[in-house]
Amino acid sequence: MSLSSENKMNVKLNNKDMAVNNINSEHRVVYDTKDLNLWYSDTHALKDINLEINEKEVTAIIGPSGCGKSTYIKTLNRMVELVPGVRTTGTITYKNKNILDKSFKVEDLRTQVGMVFQKANPFPKSIYENIAYGPKIHGIRNKKVLDEIVEKSLRGAYIWDELKDRLNENAYGLSGGQQQRLCIARCLAIQPDVILMDEPTSALDPKSTLKIEELVQELKKEFSIIIVTHNMQQAARISDKTAFFLNGEVVEFDDTNTIFTNPNDSRTEDYISGRFG
Amino acid sequence: MDKLESIKSSSKMNARIRKNSIWKSIFFLSTLVGLVVLAILIVRVLGQGLAWLDWDFLTGRLSTSAERAGIMGAILGTVWVMIVVIPVTLIVGVGTAIYLELYAKKGKFQSFIATNISNLAGVPSIVYGLLGLTVFSRLMGLGNAVLAGGLTLALLVLPILIVSAQEALRAVPGYLSEASLAMGATKWQTIRRVVLPAAIPSILTGSILALSRAIGETAPLTVLGIPALLIPFPNGLFDTFTALPMQIYYWTLDSSLVAEYANLAAATIIVLLLLLFILNSVAIFIRNKFQQRY
Ligand SMILES: Nc1ncnc2c1ncn2[C@@H]1O[C@H](COP(=O)(O)OP(=O)(O)O)[C@@H](O)[C@H]1O
């Protein structure tokens, strides 16, 4: 840990991390972000990000619109590179390797790190084909194996009972909430270690939102989950750690409890008490 | 309030309403011009040609005697040309569109190419004829064979096809490819399994329309020197051929010598129009049936 850093904030944060790590010593770090900076052409969207994200926890990223939440989460699976003119500096270590290194294969990264998007984006194919898509592109052809993966993934997303008789129907016939859970199931089918979620419930009604929140609680037993949310109650309800982003910087990163009850930074307090954003 | 009342009761209101109906009539008349011309054309062609259109005419060989003349040769020629045009335009056209839309970095070079392709779509067809004559007929020594005609027409409709395929690909929402890429699919896997299947109905529609353009083209074929002589039926890519529009062209030219030739031309026009009508219907059918909502 870089105690030599001039940035007081970072030192403070890192010290806290250590404390937290000592308490939950069974949790290992899955993503270690160091001095990450990102530019979209001229926009400096991420500034000196330092974050250690633990395995098998739910890490929430909160902050006002445009503060860089989506940018950060898309950097974790390098989807951000689809935007032309993106530049990054710094490192993100995942399983002892810097994923920002050009030699790191994005295809490999993205099979280990699944993503759920803000707007449910199933393919215009059958429910079955949606789930089988990932395994198929990774070379699984055997029908029996595919069947098993489809069932397991749908069960994993707690949507098997609802959909088991409709596997051949087009996914577009499902409700918004079902579509989003289908997308989560589709993500489970590639058997990832990490699941990234970018405001997965922002387009959903309260009931569907609740279902997804419950699902996240179940999934964290097996997966490391990083979830961007605009909804602070949601972050408080479902996450173990919370990072508060503002203007492309991490203002505070701590146990969710601490962030919501006893934040260190006055800006965090202002934000969670609804004074801006 | 008073003012508004006075406007309401004044003749200004009536003037506005009158103006509206005048414009409506003008637009209706404009539409009518097109419809009337089309109607006259069809009535004339049907009146002249329908009596000559029978099985013997469709299956017969070319002849100087109007009574015995048939257009089987021209039909076969058109079919053979399409056998060249369809694969060439589909492969090259869709390939180019995929490259420009999905692989090429968006920038000056890409937009330069894209702009020029759109410009090519507006180049007069006779210029393509000259290009075909120089490159395919002379340089490659294909003369006036099926292959020369087919490649020339393929070039002619290629820009149309590229532009429409580009539009089709662009219409596939980005979030679908993102979903695929985010699961570790390569770009090609994403294109093949997500983007192309979603775009294929529109691409097919566009290519059928491009094809019907190629079928009706005459100018480039005249430049290539496609004959309307008593040639044998074409049997392969290297045979000399004639095509439906060429047949129409020659019979119309010679109708000053033999009056019945005008009727033969009209009968051939009916066949050509029918063919185009069927192609367009297929295009519309595909569009309505397979177009996905996203
Ligand atoms: N594709 C893009 N091109 C250029 N700038 C972008 C792009 N996406 C996001 N930005 C900019 O980066 C900043 C962070 O955006 P984003 O990560 O989407 O914020 P959030 O998800 O927190 O609302 C914003 O200033 C935004 O304008």
Ligand SMILES: [Mg+2]
């Ligand atoms: Mg966002």
